[in-house]
Amino acid sequence: MAKTDLEVHDDKPLTIAEFEAIAKTKLKQQVWDYYVSGAEDQISIQRNREAFTRLIIRPRVFRDVTKIDTAATLFGKEYAFPVGISPSAYQKLVGGDGELDVARAATGRKTLMILSTNATCSCEDVIDAAGGPDAHFWFQLYVSQNREKSARLIRRVEAAGYKALAVTVDTPVLGNRINERKTQLILPAPLSLPNMEDTDPDRSKKPSLNRELLQATNRQEADRVQEAARERGLLNDPSLTWNETIPWIRKQTSTMKVVVKGVMTAEDALLAVEGGADAIVVSNHGGRQLDGVSSTVEALVEVVDAVKGRVPVLVDGGITRGSDVFKCLALGADFCLVGRPALWGLAYDGRRGVEMVLDILERELSRTMALSGARNLQEIQRGMLGVERRDGFGIAKL
Ligand SMILES: Cc1cc2nc3c(=O)[nH]c(=O)nc-3n(C[C@H](O)[C@H](O)[C@H](O)COP(=O)(O)O)c2cc1C
Numbered sequence: 001m002a003k004t005d006l007e008v009h010d011d012k013p014l015t016i017a018e019f020e021a022i023a024k025t026k027l028k029q030q031v032w033d034y035y036v037s038g039a040e041d042q043i044s045i046q047r048n049r050e051a052f053t054r055l056i057i058r059p060r061v062f063r064d065v066t067k068i069d070t071a072a073t074l075f076g077k078e079y080a081f082p083v084g085i086s087p088s089a090y091q092k093l094v095g096g097d098g099e100l101d102v103a104r105a106a107t108g109r110k111t112l113m114i115l116s117t118n119a120t121c122s123c124e125d126v127i128d129a130a131g132g133p134d135a136h137f138w139f140q141l142y143v144s145q146n147r148e149k150s151a152r153l154i155r156r157v158e159a160a161g162y163k164a165l166a167v168t169v170d171t172p173v174l175g176n177r178i179n180e181r182k183t184q185l186i187l188p189a190p191l192s193l194p195n196m197e198d199t200d201p202d203r204s205k206k207p208s209l210n211r212e213l214l215q216a217t218n219r220q221e222a223d224r225v226q227e228a229a230r231e232r233g234l235l236n237d238p239s240l241t242w243n244e245t246i247p248w249i250r251k252q253t254s255t256m257k258v259v260v261k262g263v264m265t266a267e268d269a270l271l272a273v274e275g276g277a278d279a280i281v282v283s284n285h286g287g288r289q290l291d292g293v294s295s296t297v298e299a300l301v302e303v304v305d306a307v308k309g310r311v312p313v314l315v316d317g318g319i320t321r322g323s324d325v326f327k328c329l330a331l332g333a334d335f336c337l338v339g340r341p342a343l344w345g346l347a348y349d350g351r352r353g354v355e356m357v358l359d360i361l362e363r364e365l366s367r368t369m370a371l372s373g374a375r376n377l378q379e380i381q382r383g384m385l386g387v388e389r390r391d392g393f394g395i396a397k398l
């Protein structure tokens with residue numbers, strides 16, 4: 001029997017790029033556009049990837065690399081390898097059981113999952129799918145204008161067994177996503193957002209208010225959406241500040257760590273540490289928020305140097321190879337996260353697809369370590385990296 005194009009494509013993918021190509025053929029155009037796009041000219045998405053190609057590995061050899069240990073510890077929990085899954089919204093749109101499959105894969109591979117506030121599965125079901133609170137998952141928090149609502153959500157995820165809140169700080173409003181404005185994302189009827197309280201019975205037939213605001217083409221329209229939303233507390237709160245917000249979150253929880261996700265400068269990293277954050281995620285939201293910012297690996301250097309080991313530093317954005325993970329760790333990151341690659345795995349084959357993606361990253365990282373003479377994560381040092389000189393020939397040590 002003749003194979004269809006999809007079947008030909010469907011030979012076991014060996015790289016994240018191959019998973020992405022397959023996901024493109026499987027997902028509906030609108031869903032693909034939503035997942036793949038960034039803001040405006042997508043410069044920061046491109047930069048996230050390109051920055052990795054500028055970093056050159058300086059391998060050490062003859063070091064007995066029979067045993068490679070990739071274990072990484074965060075907040076006292078040991079994960080099998082230093083690649084977890086970034087929070088991304090609406091995973092049931094991609095396929096399978098959405099967040100439940102991602103959770104099963106993360107537990108199956110003994111790594112971290114961060115669940116989005118905008119998940120299509122409840123925070124309790126995700127912990128159940130992960131096999132209970134031993135999974136050590138984190139919950140990503142968008143703070144709503146209605147603080148009582150956010151306080152209830154924090155109490156709920158704490159009771160469910162999440163170990164940390166990753167507070168997203170780069171989304172006071174949505175970035176200018178041209179694709180999304182052209183093909184609006186509306187959650188199809190059977191899907192809902194069970195972690196968000198929304199009293200509007202028709203909400204699933206409409207774009208979210210964050211997205212309505214993105215559609216506003218003049219100030220009057222924007223003011224009207226903001227005004228309507230304020231009453232119901234359905235927008236991300238744009239008034240968050242370092243002084244007020246972390247202390248407020250701390251008051252709502254006695255057990256969870258507070259992580260800030262979306263820091264891109266040394267200045268903010270210092271404010272985060274001084275303000276009592278327990279960890280920092282260097283992130284530009286996968287290039288979906290402010291376009292024109294640096295790549296996350298570029299920002300990672302200044303953040304690591306400012307933080308000086310006082311709290312763990314995580315990073316995401318454009319990681320598609322184990323060697324990218326190696327480069328982030330060499331620059332001083334404690335842990336890496338992937339957003340879209342996990343979604344491409346989910347589109348490929350639910351839980352199994354996500355596990356395959358994690359396996360590729362783990363195998364590539366282990367191999368890069370062996371070939372660079374690093375037997376464990378501590379041996380991955382900044383001196384193992386150089387950067388291509390732009391003012392001459394050769395490699396400048398970092
Ligand atoms: C489709 C999509 C939805 C996302 N939704 C969220 C979200 O709900 N909350 C959040 O903090 N970050 C969200 N992010 C950003 C990711 O957590 C992460 O920072 C980013 O995807 C990392 O880049 P990568 O996709 O290149 O790995 C989303 C990213 C994508 C691609």
Ligand SMILES: CCCCC(=O)C(=O)O
Pocket residue numbers: 089118142171174210236285288
């Ligand atoms: C309020 C934002 C929801 C999802 C999100 O973070 C994204 O699409 O990047």
